[in-house]
Amino acid sequence: MASHHLPHHESHGNHPMSVIGYVLVLGGFASAALWLVSMAGGHVAAAILFGLLMIGAFAVAASIFLSLNHRHHHSPVLPDNTEPELDRYMRRYRE
Template structure:
């Protein structure tokens, strides 16, 4: 007989919120490289890293806004159903 395992619920995060989070992290990395390139006088890499930074942040913002407005899904809180949100808030926020 199999041991009793606790019921696992979906975490409720939309898969695109993970992509948005990775874009934010990449945007900060590109911002650091842009700043270092600017300080070192490397113009071409600074322009490239600056454009990558703006692209990453713009992509993340558009994903988060799309999830919020079009899909009515929070990009941060798992809110698939009221019951899951209640259990999540009880378990992790209280």
């Protein structure tokens, strides 16, 4: 029977919801750009739609980041869920 060894994968320590928050922030900036262009072009309905999408995306992203920070005590930016991971991260990327 052959044994298969999977390559060791080190966890990056980021919570999966922080990725969703990041994507929502990117979507919020894209909606902000489209809101500005629609407003300047005189397209009122599109401007209202993109403005609401922008506010919604930023509000949901902020609530995700605040929830991760306060409820779960996990930074949405730094992978600091354990001391060894934080030390490893700081040695690898900050020095």
